Each structure stands twice: as structure tokens, then as C-alpha cells.
Amino acid sequence: MKTAATDTPAARPPVTSVLKLENQLCFPLYAVSRMVTKAYQPHLLALDLTYPQYLVFMLLWEHDQLTVKELGEKLLLDSGTLTPLLKRMEQKQWLSRRRDPRDERSVIIGLLPAGRALQAKAGRIPIDMLDKLHMSPAEISALRTQLTHILTQLA
Amino acid sequence: MKTAATDTPAARPPVTSVLKLENQLCFPLYAVSRMVTKAYQPHLLALDLTYPQYLVFMLLWEHDQLTVKELGEKLLLDSGTLTPLLKRMEQKQWLSRRRDPRDERSVIIGLLPAGRALQAKAGRIPIDMLDKLHMSPAEISALRTQLTHILTQLA
DNA sequence: TAAGGTTTAATTGTGGACAATTAAATCAGG
DNA sequence: CCTGATTTAATTGTCCACAATTAAACCTTA
Numbered sequence A, B: 001m002k003t004a005a006t007d008t009p010a011a012r013p014p015v016t017s018v019l020k021l022e023n024q025l026c027f028p029l030y031a032v033s034r035m036v037t038k039a040y041q042p043h044l045l046a047l048d049l050t051y052p053q054y055l056v057f058m059l060l061w062e063h064d065q066l067t068v069k070e071l072g073e074k075l076l077l078d079s080g081t082l083t084p085l086l087k088r089m090e091q092k093q094w095l096s097r098r099r100d101p102r103d104e105r106s107v108i109i110g111l112l113p114a115g116r117a118l119q120a121k122a123g124r125i126p127i128d129m130l131d132k133l134h135m136s137p138a139e140i141s142a143l144r145t146q147l148t149h150i151l152t153q154l155a
Numbered sequence C: 001t002a003a004g005g006t007t008t009a010a011t012t013g014t015g016g017a018c019a020a021t022t023a024a025a026t027c028a029g030g
Numbered sequence D: 001c002c003t004g005a006t007t008t009a010a011t012t013g014t015c016c017a018c019a020a021t022t023a024a025a026c027c028t029t030a
Helices: A013-018 A026-045 A051-063 A068-075 A079-091 A113-122 A125-133 A137-154 B013-018 B026-045 B051-063 B068-075 B079-091 B113-122 B124-133 B137-154
Strands: A065-067 A095-100 A103-111 B065-067 B095-100 B103-111
Touching: A026 A051, A026 A125, A026 B026, A026 B051, A026 B137, A051 A065, A051 A068, A051 A079, A051 A103, A051 A113, A051 B026, A065 A068, A068 A079, A068 A103, A079 A095, A125 B137, A137 B026, A137 B124, A137 B137, B026 B051, B026 B124, B051 B065, B051 B068, B051 B079, B051 B103, B051 B113, B065 B068, B068 B079, B068 B103, B079 B095, B113 B124
Parallel strands: none
Antiparallel strands: A065 A103, A095 A103, B065 B103, B095 B103
């Protein structure tokens, strides 16, 4: 009994159950992603950051200099998303945007002091977020592994 | 000197590593969700549907009539997202929007014939998507369970 | 070196997401 | 009944996300 048909067990059960929201993997993925982003909100708001901007910062805190292309490859985002986002971050003096003199097609994003300064303030965010999840490090690690695996299948 | 230390292993490892993209759970969640949505694209495009519209349809195919509030509760979306989305779906004659005569504050969304007709065409989508994931039903079920659990922690 | 193809960002247009506000309808207490 | 609080959608404004197009710079190769 895979469909739980209440009245006509043989009629259309396979088709219907497979098209039920509760039987999808995609919906919890979509919903959890949005809810997790929302859970970051209060922490990020205190730093005047949005969630995708926070992701950009995590890369810049580590690498200091990256091209738009490199950011896009690591975040799986294209220039249509990144260009306006990076311009907003530039306006806040968090980073610089300049063409690579050796290849004028590339735009190099560089971390500025104000952007570097946010790193210390952001240090508590991942810790506070882990609290909200009520999951053990092992569970989190396992989930990340599964998701990363899916990513390699799709990306 | 709290920032650098490529040479002093004990200095700031906790802070930095915790702020690395690769150590986050949130990023794979965010990226996988977008990639899965993108994987639906070719299938949905054939039906002239977007992914959130497809989610709305899965609920309407099951329930036939739902208020905006009920849709929002089930999809975890607010009226700022749903109202314009539902208006676009109304324009395509997929559904109707009318006030509840017994409570004029509520808007009842009703499935129309053209919307019902899409159900049959959508039947293959979940099956085709499962193929793309290269995961066993058990793995998928386990992952859905974990995600649903996180959802209850956050929502 | 000139022509054609490739790479890289930027731009444009559409469609979500969501916070905050507005406005109408309903409800509860007096 | 009347008043004030609550519920519900709609609206507004900002910020992603992404497909498709454009344009400039670079590269290849004949």
C-alpha cells in the first residue's frame, strides 16, 4: 500500500501520490533553505548584511582577492546576480571593484578595511546558528556530506 | 596580531574555520535548493510553469480549493509572494481568485479546468527528477526526514 | 596581422522572496 | 449597538536569481 487511497485504491494512486507536496524531496529542500536564511536574518541585520552578501564575505575573508568569475564559480551564481550585489557592497566601502590590468575582461573584487572589520563581528554567527538547529556536529556533518553529494550530481 | 598567523596554528583557527564557506551547512542547503530548482526547469518550461507555481499546483491538484492563507501556511510563503504569483496563474486561466462570501477577508483559490489538465502532463516530472539525483528511495526518504526535522526546529 | 571564435562582465527583463505598511472585514467586550 | 483589537490580503520597496543579450577584450590561426 504505497498510496493510501481512501476510496478507489486502483484508480490513479501512483500519479497522485507522486505529485503530493509531502512526498517530494524538493519542497523541504526549498523550504528549509529559505527558513535557514531567515534564521540568519537577525544576526546579519546587525551587520547590515544580506545572506548572499555574507556568503561573498566568507570567501573574501579567506581569499582577500577574487574575480567575479571566481566568486561565481564558488557560489554557483552568475554575473546577473553578482554584479548588482557587489556594487551595493562597494557603495558601503566593504570591497573594491577594478579591472584586472592584465586582462581587462576580468573584474577583481578586493576586500577593504571596513569589510575586513566585519569578520570579527561575524565570528559568533555560525556558533549561534548551530544552536538554533538542535543537531549534533555529526548529524550536521552527515547532512552536509549528503547535500554536497547531490550538488556534484546536479552542478 | 589577531588576524594573520599563517604560521601560528593555534592562534585563530576556530574563528576562521568556522567562517569558511566549506564548513557551513547553510551554503550547500542554499546551493542545492537552487540547483534542484534549476534541474526542474526544462520539465517545467514545457508546461509554462515556474517552480513555485508547480508547488501551488501540487496543493491544488490535491485540494481543489484553498485560501491564500492556507497556501501560505503549507508553502511557508506570505501574501507578498503569493498574491502576484497567483494573479499570474489566474491570467493563464489555471485558477480562479474570489473572495469568500462568508468572510470577505479571505480569497479562495480554485482550480480551473486548464489547471487540472496540467496534472496529467506533470505526472512524469517527479519520476524524471528522481533519475537525476542518483539516490536510492531510502536515501531520499532519510534526507527528507532530516530536512523536515530541521524545518520543525526553525518554522 | 586580420578575421573569427571565445571568454568575461554588464545589462535587461521577468519572477520570486520578504519586511513593512495599509486597508478592509470580522470579532469581542462592554 | 459601538469601540477597539485581530485577522486577512494587498501593496510597496528592496534584494536576490537567472535566462538572454550585448559588448569589450582576448586568443587563435590562417
